[in-house]
Amino acid sequence: MNRDPEATDQSAIAMGRPAGPPAGIAPAPWAGRYLGPIILFAYPVLTLVVRGATSAIFFVLVTVSLAYLVSRRMRRAPVGLDPAALAYAAAMASGCCAVLASELFHWHFGSKPFDEASRLLLAVPIFLAVRISGLNPLMALQYAFPAAALLALCIAIVHPTYDAGGRITPDFLNSIHFGDLAVMLGFLSLFSINAVGRDAMPLLLLKCVGLAAGVYLSVRSGSRGGWIAIPILGLLWTYAYHRKQFLTRSLVALALFAGLFLCLYVFSAATRQRFVEGVADLAVVSQGNLDTSIGLRFQIWKAALLLFAQNPLFGIGFDQVPSMFQALSDAGTITPLAVKYGSAEIHDEILGYALKYGIGGLAAMVSVYAVPLLVFRRTLGSADPTVRAASWMGIGLTTGFFLFGLTVEILNLKVTVTFFSLTLALLTAAATRQSRQVGGHP
Secondary structure, three states: OOOOHHHHHHHHHHOOOOOOOOOOOOOOOOOOOOHHHHHHHHHHHHHOOOOOHHHHHHHHHHHHHHHHHHHHHHOOOOOOOOHHHHHHHHHHHHHHHHHHHHHHHHOOOOOHHHHHHHHHHHHHHHHHHHHHHOOOOHHHHHHHHHHHHHHHHHHHHHOOOEOOOOOEOOOOOOHHHHHHHHHHHHHHHHHOOOEOEOOOHHHHHHHHHHHHHHHHHHHHHOOHHHHHHHHHHHHHHHHHHOHHHHHHHHHHHHHHHHHHHHHHHHHOHHHHHHHHHHHHHHHHHHOOOOOOHHHHHHHHHHHHHHHHHHOOOOOOOOOOHHHHHHHHHHOOOOOHHHHHHHHHOOOOHHHHHHHHHHHHHHHHHHHHHHHHHHHHHHHOOOOOHHHHHHHHHHHHHHHHHHHHOOOOOOOOOHHHHHHHHHHHHHHHHHHHHHHHHOOOOO
16 A cells, blocks of 8 residues: 655654655765754753863764765755755855855965854755754754753753853853853753644653753853843744743743842852942943943944945955954044954954955845744745744744844854854754655745
């Protein structure tokens, strides 16, 4: 008796099992019953606790994915280059294109400018391989995100490490990026509730604990930019899953966040100090002293906008920020302290790319956030709840990193750009692959 492959896939999805690949497509060798889920579980869990682990897993996945895609092409099997895939691939490649154009214009070449942009591009083979392999990434990720936040919390309690300012963070991450990644893990845990079927109580509890752990670590890290994202991501989740009671539940969520912050303010001297410092910075800036944490950011952004306006087509180049900022300091536009901190980073992801690589860099960073959001927006209408869950998780990931990038170059470290590019590839694959199999049109 012949079976309808599409009906079989719909049944598998409804039961919460990974859907099989479309008819005539053999599963990827690495997407077996255990190896694929183990690898996908490992990378978030190790992100905040083991130096270089995420990058190592990423390059293993890139290599195996490329081998799988090449083998498919040799067998003349399709690799799923539909409009959604092409749009995603173009967005991820745009950063490398912008960097290359700027490097050619300035006739100065090096590998470092391509570090972050290349990882976005290298995630494309993983995206293509996962979406046609039959592997459902959410099966592993729904456990991995809360487990990662919880493990990081346990290590922070048992064996805490601090930076020079006394803020909690691993020795291979600065406190800002650590806090941002922690809060992202927490909210990905929240967005994954009932992602592949109704969660049993232990799993639901794990995800709630993962959220609490991520938020707690973010607050303890003292990364105030990440704090801004917490209520916004909370409101986004409330809108996604409790739209009919949005106002009531939003007020409850905001009250819970305010209560948590109040408790930490009262009982944690480090948190209280960071809050007091922020208020004091604003007061000092209003009096004209810009050599504070907030004031320095204002100066750096002002300098970056001025230099971008003078060099809009190809930017000033990757390695010209210190000299250009020094010239502005000599002219009295910014202070010497702003030169010191601005030479390290621009403290805004999109503005930093625009300054260094021109209008192409600006367009690239906008597309990295905007194109996935548009893809996820289209898949929200799927009849498959797993597709909708992957879409909301993708929207949460993209929104969170966009918010983080407003006050720090969140993608300028290997660990952060690798986590973002790999997670985005997996969630985009989950949203578009399954919607195709059940008859949707991403």
